[in-house]
Amino acid sequence: MSLNQEPIDVARSPFSEAMEMFRKNHAAVAGLVILILIVLGGIFGPFIYQGDPFEMVWAPFSPPGEEGYLLGTDYLGRDLVSMILHGARVSIAIGVSAAFLTVFIGITVGALAGYYKGWVEEILMRVTEFFQVLPTLLFSMVIVALFGASLPMITLAIGLVSWPAVARITRSEFLRIRELEYVMAARASGVRNWKLIFKVILPNALPPIIVQAALMVGSAILFEAGLSFLGLTDPNVVSWGQIIGSNRQYILDASYTVTIPGVAIFITVLAISLVGDGLNDALNPKLRQR
Amino acid sequence: MSLLKIENLRIELTTRDGIAPVIDDLSLELGAGETLSFVGESGCGKSMTALGIMGLLPDKIGRIASGTILFDGEDLTQASDARLREIRGNDISMIFQEPMTSLNPVYTIGEQIAEVLRRHQNLSTAAAWAKAIDLLDAVRIPNPKARVNDYPHQMSGGQRQRVMIAIALACEPKILIADEPTTALDVTVQAQIFDLLRDLGRQTGTAIILITHDMGAVAEMAERMIVMYAGRKAEDGPVDQIIEHPRHPYTKGLISCVPHLMASLSNDRPELVEVPGIVPSLKSFGRDECLFASRCDRADEKCRTQRPPEMSFENNQNSACWQAGDL
Amino acid sequence: MREETNNSAELLNVENLTVRFPVKRGGFLSRKAYLYAVDDISFSIKRGETLAIVGESGSGKTTAALAVARLVNAFKGKVQLGEHNFLELQDEALRKARAKVQFIFQDPYASLNPRLRAEAIVREPLDSLGIASPQEQQVRVNELFKSVGLRPEQQRLFPHQFSGGQRQRIGIARALSTQPELIICDEPVSALDVAVQAQILNLLRRLQSEMGLTYLFISHDLGVVQHMCDSVAVMYMGKIVEHASRKDLFNNPLHPYTSALLSAVPSVDKKRRAETKRILIPGDPPDPIDPPKGCRFANRCPVARSICKEKEPPLRALSSTHKVACHLVDEKAKSPLL
Ligand SMILES: Nc1ncnc2c1ncn2[C@@H]1O[C@H](COP(=O)(O)OP(=O)(O)OP(=O)(O)O)[C@@H](O)[C@H]1O
Ligand SMILES: Nc1ncnc2c1ncn2[C@@H]1O[C@H](COP(=O)(O)OP(=O)(O)OP(=O)(O)O)[C@@H](O)[C@H]1O
Ligand code: SF4
Ligand code: SF4
Ligand SMILES: [Mg+2]
Ligand SMILES: [Mg+2]
Numbered sequence: 001m002s003l004n005q006e007p008i009d010v011a012r013s014p015f016s017e018a019m020e021m022f023r024k025n026h027a028a029v030a031g032l033v034i035l036i037l038i039v040l041g042g043i044f045g046p047f048i049y050q051g052d053p054f055e056m057v058w059a060p061f062s063p064p065g066e067e068g069y070l071l072g073t074d075y076l077g078r079d080l081v082s083m084i085l086h087g088a089r090v091s092i093a094i095g096v097s098a099a100f101l102t103v104f105i106g107i108t109v110g111a112l113a114g115y116y117k118g119w120v121e122e123i124l125m126r127v128t129e130f131f132q133v134l135p136t137l138l139f140s141m142v143i144v145a146l147f148g149a150s151l152p153m154i155t156l157a158i159g160l161v162s163w164p165a166v167a168r169i170t171r172s173e174f175l176r177i178r179e180l181e182y183v184m185a186a187r188a189s190g191v192r193n194w195k196l197i198f199k200v201i202l203p204n205a206l207p208p209i210i211v212q213a214a215l216m217v218g219s220a221i222l223f224e225a226g227l228s229f230l231g232l233t234d235p236n237v238v239s240w241g242q243i244i245g246s247n248r249q250y251i252l253d254a255s256y257t258v259t260i261p262g263v264a265i266f267i268t269v270l271a272i273s274l275v276g277d278g279l280n281d282a283l284n285p286k287l288r289q290r
Numbered sequence: 291m292s293l294l295k296i297e298n299l300r301i302e303l304t305t306r307d308g309i310a311p312v313i314d315d316l317s318l319e320l321g322a323g324e325t326l327s328f329v330g331e332s333g334c335g336k337s338m339t340a341l342g343i344m345g346l347l348p349d350k351i352g353r354i355a356s357g358t359i360l361f362d363g364e365d366l367t368q369a370s371d372a373r374l375r376e377i378r379g380n381d382i383s384m385i386f387q388e389p390m391t392s393l394n395p396v397y398t399i400g401e402q403i404a405e406v407l408r409r410h411q412n413l414s415t416a417a418a419w420a421k422a423i424d425l426l427d428a429v430r431i432p433n434p435k436a437r438v439n440d441y442p443h444q445m446s447g448g449q450r451q452r453v454m455i456a457i458a459l460a461c462e463p464k465i466l467i468a469d470e471p472t473t474a475l476d477v478t479v480q481a482q483i484f485d486l487l488r489d490l491g492r493q494t495g496t497a498i499i500l501i502t503h504d505m506g507a508v509a510e511m512a513e514r515m516i517v518m519y520a521g522r523k524a525e526d527g528p529v530d531q532i533i534e535h536p537r538h539p540y541t542k543g544l545i546s547c548v549p550h551l552m553a554s555l556s557n558d559r560p561e562l563v564e565v566p567g568i569v570p571s572l573k574s575f576g577r578d579e580c581l582f583a584s585r586c587d588r589a590d591e592k593c594r595t596q597r598p599p600e601m602s603f604e605n606n607q608n609s610a611c612w613q614a615g616d617l
Numbered sequence: 618m619r620e621e622t623n624n625s626a627e628l629l630n631v632e633n634l635t636v637r638f639p640v641k642r643g644g645f646l647s648r649k650a651y652l653y654a655v656d657d658i659s660f661s662i663k664r665g666e667t668l669a670i671v672g673e674s675g676s677g678k679t680t681a682a683l684a685v686a687r688l689v690n691a692f693k694g695k696v697q698l699g700e701h702n703f704l705e706l707q708d709e710a711l712r713k714a715r716a717k718v719q720f721i722f723q724d725p726y727a728s729l730n731p732r733l734r735a736e737a738i739v740r741e742p743l744d745s746l747g748i749a750s751p752q753e754q755q756v757r758v759n760e761l762f763k764s765v766g767l768r769p770e771q772q773r774l775f776p777h778q779f780s781g782g783q784r785q786r787i788g789i790a791r792a793l794s795t796q797p798e799l800i801i802c803d804e805p806v807s808a809l810d811v812a813v814q815a816q817i818l819n820l821l822r823r824l825q826s827e828m829g830l831t832y833l834f835i836s837h838d839l840g841v842v843q844h845m846c847d848s849v850a851v852m853y854m855g856k857i858v859e860h861a862s863r864k865d866l867f868n869n870p871l872h873p874y875t876s877a878l879l880s881a882v883p884s885v886d887k888k889r890r891a892e893t894k895r896i897l898i899p900g901d902p903p904d905p906i907d908p909p910k911g912c913r914f915a916n917r918c919p920v921a922r923s924i925c926k927e928k929e930p931p932l933r934a935l936s937s938t939h940k941v942a943c944h945l946v947d948e949k950a951k952s953p954l955l
Contacts, residue, residue, distance in 0.1 A: 011734060011778070012775065012778065013732070013775055180728075181723070181727045182727065182728050182730040184683075184688055185722065185728060185741075185788075186741060186745070188688060188715060188720045189716070189719065189745055189791075189795060190713070190716070190742070191745040192745070195745070200730060203732045204730070332810050430899070432899070447674070448901070475674075476674055476837065477837065477882055478877055478878060478898055480881065481880075481881035481883075481895065482899075484883070485895075503810070504883065505885050506840075509887075510883040510884070543812060544811060547811055547814070549840045550884055550885050551839060551843060551867075551882050552889055553888035555843070555863075555864065555867045559844055561819050561823075562818055564815050564816050564819060565812035568780050568782065568813065
């Protein structure tokens with residue numbers, strides 16, 4: 001039989017093709033590099049640039065550059081470089097863990113609703129709608145006010161108000177994919193429910209969820225900054241938002257104390273959304289080819 | 291003089307792999323009231339030919355590289371965009387491959403037909419509406435007075451395709467290009483649409499170009515056919531003659547690889563003739579060789595190194611195959 | 618009035634199968650209504666043979682097939698497959714029995730999981746049903762690739778690296794992997810190019826004669842059906858209107874709808890074109906949610922009488938190989954159109 005005369009290429013998974021596509025997207029790669037630098041800075045920075053971010057090292061409100069303090073000092077005379085580096089840890093840790101929580105709740109709810117349909121879907125989607133219409137900032141303020149402003153509580157608060165978006169995406173992907181013929185084929189050969197959900201449908205539903213999760217990291221960082229700005233944060237840790245919040249009274253006299261962490265947040269969130277966009281293009285098969 | 295005369299048309303597409311001739315040296319003639327059919331597998335350039343005639347090649351990707359398209363003596367390859375638009379509205383219309391997506395879901399079908407009439411024939415609103423109802427009647431939509439107020443989603447696939455035909459007919463075109471107008475429809479509906487197109491050709495003298503991959507449909511509908519392969523004309527000529535005696539291995543394959551309903555049912559069912567492999571990809575379209583060679587059981591060295599010229603036979607059949615004479 | 622058949626030769630016997638879907642009717646005061654996509658149909662297939670189901674879009678062909686394979690729930694009816702009463706099986710017994718019925722789908726692009734390699738797709742049914750050890754599985758996958766005409770190196774590739782016809786071959790290999798008794802082919806070639814169609818149809822027929830497979834073959838292409846089938850069931854609006862052997866159906870179609878269907882097929886054969894009189898059936902099928910009480914074809918039937926609008930014609934056996942549901946067909950088995 002002369003059926004297969006086309007040259008065979010090496011096996012290329014959809015994932016590896018997506019990564020190649022991502023690599024060709026310069027903006028996204030730049031975003032990723034920036035992001036990696038920020039994460040490395042957060043992890044290793046405090047070891048290289050030693051110093052306690054809470055310690056008063058010099059006169060308050062010294063502008064950047066003075067006395068070897070690259071970014072100057074804040075209203076308590078604390079070194080801003082040290083604060084930014086430690087703050088990176090906290091901000092990114094909150095962003096990432098809140099995104100994980102969001103995705104975990106969102107996928108669970110969305111997958112069950114989209115797979116089982118019927119009354120399961122009815123109930124879960126009502127719950128989702130309930131969380132979606134809650135005024136987010138107010139709700140998280142209430143949680144933090146009630147249970148204390150510890151990092152886990154803040155993460156939980158952010159996670160609780162942001163999962164509905166992920167749940168909706170997951171559900172609609174599940175509703176679409178569960179009717180596809182390869183899922184039918186899997187059912188026809190007796191694949192069990194949990195395996196259908198997690199091994200067959202979920203991997204194919206992941207691309208938009210991954211994009212959403214990446215963007216979620218950015219919005220969680222912003223959210224945390226918002227809460228800190230309002231003073232709803234753990235005073236014993238530095239985060240970027242908290243630096244802004246604690247210096248906000250002096251915004252007119254020493255604007256750099258607010259601008260510098262603000263720029264850090266801005267760059268991080270921008271880098272994340274560049275990466276998110278790049279992932280979106282790379283994982284979206286319609287944009288692939290041509 | 292023929293209504294449409296295409297000479298040595300070459301259409302190039304710019305793709306990631308470079309520039310490829312998606313239509314390579316195509317010539318044809320179409321007279322008023324005639325029906326010509328384009329056949330070939332997916333990706334052979336049938337739709338591209340139609341889009342080329344209509345001046346609707348994909349922006350920035352496709353362009354007419356050389357050749358002429360003479361419509362009523364006027365060269366469409368040189369015509370301005372405004373002129374092409376005018377011709378599209380009044381003289382040449384097209385029914386597209388996807389019936390489900392070609393109608394605007396937010397307007398009633400009456401509004402959509404009347405809009406075309408107002409724009410191209412300067413009819414008053416009332417006159418356009420009355421004519422829209424006439425057209426729906428002409429394409430055999432039952433109860434057109436009531437259905438004219440329906441939205442596209444309220445109609446079945448076959449009815450929507452008939453509405454598309456009504457819109458294409460609204461300006462009484464001289465040429466109607468139907469790009470696989472029945473692929474998505476049931477055979478009984480297909481038969482109705484074919485009847486409709488046939489009557490139309492007879493009554494109004496509209497010439498029809500029917501694009502399809504169904505030899506049965508060609509046999510039933512067209513007087514002449516062009517078999518396209520990989521952007522080139524493999525064979526053309528009168529339909530009956532080609533079906534009786536194809537002069538190109540590809541045509542032969544296309545006819546015999548399909549199990550047709552015959553006048554008498556045979557008891558033994560021999561294996562279908564296979565044309566192995568698939569249509570080559572666009573990037574190999576321009577090569578100086580017979581592009582069918584990789585799938586042809588008669589291919590020899592010459593086929594793989596030289597593009598076969600068109601060979602003409604006295605019955606108006608032409609075949610681009612080195613061995614056309616022996617077939 | 619059931620005719621005598623040799624029951625031992627029957628692999629599949631479907632009786633009174635009905636599938637309904639709940640639908641919302643009307644906007645504001647919506648009442649609960651049902652669409653009977655498959656309405657009380659019965660048919661059977663002999664072991665090693667092919668039954669084709671034909672009918673227009675929406676007539677319930679796919680739904681009937683899915684119900685037979687328990688991929689949608691039947692509202693009522695009986696599906697006897699070999700010794701199993703398929704609709705009564707539960708949980709683990711059902712899961713095990715699924716090995717016996719496999720599906721080949723229409724869309725070669727939607728029917729393969731894009732994240733799995735070709736070999737994993739073919740192995741999936743073996744894995745999930747716990748058939749054979751990993752080594753034996755690999756041996757079987759190798760054999761399957763060979764028998765559907767794919768090269769061993771292609772096992773490691775992903776679906777998007779194959780052409781439509783090759784993907785359909787993978788789908789066929791997957792369906793064969795569990796050594797099923799019944800294979801349901803739902804429009805297996807209608808998404809393929811004509812030349813590739815021939816390759817797949819030949820493959821299906823070759824596999825059938827080699828392995829003694831039984832096919833339930835759904836298609837709307839009567840040429841393909843005529844080439845593939847041993848008998849045919851014609852569906853119209855959820856009902857079987859005619860069920861006959863290949864010879865009876867194509868030589869002597871009795872139901873007016875079947876005749877219309879056959880007369881609408883364009884043909885390359887001059888003789889057939891000259892001999893066939895087109896039977897026009899104007900209009901569209903009625904609303905499936907609220908079907909008429911008599912014959913469902915009455916509003917389009919060229920020979921309908923008053924009785925047709927009152928009483929629903931039952932599917933009657935005229936001979937052991939020919940059943941038809943039409944009031945005007947008498948015992949002489951003559952088409953009412955003649
Ligand atoms: N917008 C485009 N950009 C790049 N290539 C294109 C584009 N449109 C079509 N092509 C390519 O041009 C070739 C001819 O396409 P065309 O649509 O004319 O085929 P066809 O014969 O109409 O096939 P079908 O039967 O599938 O409609 C194909 O190889 C196709 O991949
Ligand atoms: N899940 C569903 N929910 C509601 N209605 C459905 C569902 N699946 C099918 N239907 C309806 O049941 C009827 C039969 O559909 P089915 O898909 O079985 O037709 P078919 O004969 O296979 O048609 P086609 O030739 O288009 O594939 C149609 O009216 C369809 O709209
Ligand atoms: S030119 Fe050669 S390869 Fe091409 S169709 Fe003719 S015989 Fe076949
Ligand atoms: S029962 Fe009557 S309406 Fe129905 S098919 Fe027969 S003749 Fe036609
Ligand atoms: Mg096309
Ligand atoms: Mg179907």
